[in-house]
Amino acid sequence: MIYAFIKKGSFQDSVILMIISRKLSERPEVDQVSVMMGTPANKSMLDSTGFWHDDFASATPNDICVAVRTTQEVPGIMDLIREQLEKELNAIANASGSSSQLVKARRWESACQKLPQANLLLVSVAGEYAADVAREGLLADKNVMMFSDNVPLAQEVELKKLAQSRGLIVMGPDCGTAMIAGSPLAFANVLPKGDIGVIGASGTGIQEITSQIALHQQGISHAIGLGGRDLSADVGGISALTALEMLAGDDATQVITFVSKPPAAEVRQRIITAMQTLNKPVVALFLGSKPEQRREGNVWLATSLSDAARLAVLLAHVEQQRGLQPMVAGKTIHGLYAGGTLAAEAAMLLSASLGIPLSADHPDGVMLAQGGHRIVDLGDDSYTLGRPHPMIDPTTRTIEIEKLATQPEVGVLLLDVVLGYGACEDPAGAVVDAIAQLQAKRGTNAPLVTIATLTGTEQDPQGRSGQSEKLREAGIAVAETLEEAVLLAVSLTHQQAHTHHDVHYSLLDGVQVINAGLRSFALDLQSSNTPVVHYQWAPVAGGNARLASLLKQLR
Numbered sequence: 001m002i003y004a005f006i007k008k009g010s011f012q013d014s015v016i017l018m019i020i021s022r023k024l025s026e027r028p029e030v031d032q033v034s035v036m037m038g039t040p041a042n043k044s045m046l047d048s049t050g051f052w053h054d055d056f057a058s059a060t061p062n063d064i065c066v067a068v069r070t071t072q073e074v075p076g077i078m079d080l081i082r083e084q085l086e087k088e089l090n091a092i093a094n095a096s097g098s099s100s101q102l103v104k105a106r107r108w109e110s111a112c113q114k115l116p117q118a119n120l121l122l123v124s125v126a127g128e129y130a131a132d133v134a135r136e137g138l139l140a141d142k143n144v145m146m147f148s149d150n151v152p153l154a155q156e157v158e159l160k161k162l163a164q165s166r167g168l169i170v171m172g173p174d175c176g177t178a179m180i181a182g183s184p185l186a187f188a189n190v191l192p193k194g195d196i197g198v199i200g201a202s203g204t205g206i207q208e209i210t211s212q213i214a215l216h217q218q219g220i221s222h223a224i225g226l227g228g229r230d231l232s233a234d235v236g237g238i239s240a241l242t243a244l245e246m247l248a249g250d251d252a253t254q255v256i257t258f259v260s261k262p263p264a265a266e267v268r269q270r271i272i273t274a275m276q277t278l279n280k281p282v283v284a285l286f287l288g289s290k291p292e293q294r295r296e297g298n299v300w301l302a303t304s305l306s307d308a309a310r311l312a313v314l315l316a317h318v319e320q321q322r323g324l325q326p327m328v329a330g331k332t333i334h335g336l337y338a339g340g341t342l343a344a345e346a347a348m349l350l351s352a353s354l355g356i357p358l359s360a361d362h363p364d365g366v367m368l369a370q371g372g373h374r375i376v377d378l379g380d381d382s383y384t385l386g387r388p389h390p391m392i393d394p395t396t397r398t399i400e401i402e403k404l405a406t407q408p409e410v411g412v413l414l415l416d417v418v419l420g421y422g423a424c425e426d427p428a429g430a431v432v433d434a435i436a437q438l439q440a441k442r443g444t445n446a447p448l449v450t451i452a453t454l455t456g457t458e459q460d461p462q463g464r465s466g467q468s469e470k471l472r473e474a475g476i477a478v479a480e481t482l483e484e485a486v487l488l489a490v491s492l493t494h495q496q497a498h499t500h501h502d503v504h505y506s507l508l509d510g511v512q513v514i515n516a517g518l519r520s521f522a523l524d525l526q527s528s529n530t531p532v533v534h535y536q537w538a539p540v541a542g543g544n545a546r547l548a549s550l551l552k553q554l555r
Contacts (some may be wrong), residue, residue: 001073002050002051002053002067003077004067005066006055007064008062008067011037011061011062011538012065013518014037015518017036017037017064017071020088021035024088027084027320029070030070032069034066035085036065036125037061037063037064038062038064038130039128040128043056044177046067051122052067059537060345062538064085101526102532103520105534105535106538109295114428115531115532118512120149121133121516122144124184124517124521130151131152131159133516134159134170135159138159141168143171143176144171144172145170146170146175146250147186149173150173151173156173157238160238168240169387169505170227170239172175172225172454175203175204176203176204177206178225179191179220180507181222182528183528184512185513185521188524189207192216195219195222195252195254195320196221196255197224197256197257198210198315199240200222200424201259202228202238202261206223206259209312211533213309213312218317218477220387221253222253224243226240227239228533231263231271232264233263233264239270241271246505246508248278256283257285258284258285259287259308260285260287261288272353272370275298276298280301280320281300281319283300283308284303285303287329289302310520318484321479323489325492326449326492328448328449328492329494331410332371333411334414335374335410336414337377338397339377339379342365342418342453342482343365343367343376345482347359347375349486350373350486350490354488362377365380365383372410376400378396382395383396394431397415398434400440401437402434405438409446411447412448412450412488412492414447414452415453417453417471418455419454419456420462423456426462427467428468428470429470431452432470432474433477435448435474435476449474449477453484453485454468512532513525
């Protein structure tokens with residue numbers, strides 16, 4: 001049995017009504033209660049889910065439709081439900097604390113007047129009205145984030161083209177998350193500030209990658225959502241291209257990470273091509289596709305969310321270190337390793353990065369010798385015959401380092417510092433002394449960047465952190481992994497030419513929001529100290545499309 005009534009002229013957002021529906025459904029007298037605004041879409045849903053009542057035919061989108069399902073007749077149930085509904089609505093209206101301090105506006109013009117510097121409109125109204133609200137924001141030169149779903153595809157394309165023509169971006173529809181200049185938008189996490197920018201056509205993909213980056217002790221500059229359809233053939237990646245341009249020109253972003261659900265093939269290629277013009281490293285994850293190669297120029301192709309996060313952190317480390325070292329473009333890379341396996345991996349990584357072959361055989365421990373680049377295993381028999389292993393006595397490596405004084409073409413020296421029982425009691429100190437003597441002989445006209453990796457733990461007799469600090473104090477870069485060390489070496493010696501993007505989007509300097517729809521989003525922004533006005537939007541003319549159109553023309 002379905003009982004029904006309409007509460008006239010009381011617009012509420014859908015999430016609040018869903019919560020109220022759940023609370024009313026907990027009453028022992030009822031089977032289930034559905035509370036919805038009287039929009040055409042909601043009326044169809046009431047009908048398809050078995051909650052329809054003929055009284056709802058007259059409801060407007062500004063009216064609340066309440067349907068009560070019971071297994072039998074319940075005298076007085078309507079009065080009980082009306083009473084509890086009023087109590088729940090009054091509790092929301094009279095909410096204390098931060099909600100009472102929230103700046104509110106009932107008209108668009110008033111919202112703009114109350115926050116004249118607003119540069120973003122956050123839209124979470126019903127999908128059938130969302131495009132009109134978004135268009136109003138774009139015409140007022142505000143960027144738009146559309147949390148709303150069920151927006152027709154044609155309207156999405158129209159809005160995104162309008163935004164593109166005005167130097168703005170539309171994030172969405174169905175954009176679940178974004179974090180811009182520290183401001184949480186919709187489903188956002190509290191993230192450390194850093195230099196990795198994230199773009200995503202996948203809300204939870206953005207959240208997972210950014211969370212993984214935070215677990216790796218790195219931070220986020222911005223996270224820009226696109227909506228799930230942006231990389232479809234119909235939309236063509238309009239917002240994705242804008243987001244790439246935004247982060248390319250952003251000084252706070254050093255590494256860009258991109259994630260999307262399976263894109264259209266032609267759009268994927270369009271996005272990759274755009275990425276390759278950027279002057280920053282990019283990690284791209286296209287879920288559902290298996291990249292044929294790991295890297296395409298400055299674009300790294302990830303295979304999973306965790307892999308994308310790991311690559312972003314790795315490249316961020318490289319960029320951070322690169323900013324502390326002199327460029328030695330055109331110079332060669334020389335590696336002197338005490339550990340044989342470490343030398344072999346360094347050679348393989350350098351071979352892959354530069355596209356040069358490994359040595360077929362290894363005379364005198366030479367693992368790679370091509371194009372002036374050279375990686376040597378100093379633990380090879382040719383070096384240890386009649387002499388202690390370099391992990392025990394660093395003299396052999398010191399001698400090899402000294403030889404670089406007459407090789408000004410070498411710009412980067414790669415080294416390992418191996419700790420533990422049986423090893424030299426102060427391997428970092430031996431490296432520091434050798435490098436100091438070398439630099440004195442080479443002089444300032446032949447700079448040499450030294451990059452070291454550490455193998456060992458804090459509990460080793462030498463102590464990992466102490467050894468690391470000793471190297472850093474001497475100006476030696478300490479990389480966390482061999483992969484990081486080799487990437488840093490290559491970035492310092494091989495400067496890539498990319499298009500310089502000097503277009504700056506002021507949105508990235510700080511967000512000021514007009515929030516149309518879910519009040520909880522405005523409260524979250526307020527709690528993060530983001531300037532926000534809650535626009536208490538309701539359908540124009542009670543949702544009468546013909547009357548709304550006439551009113552718009554009269555304006």
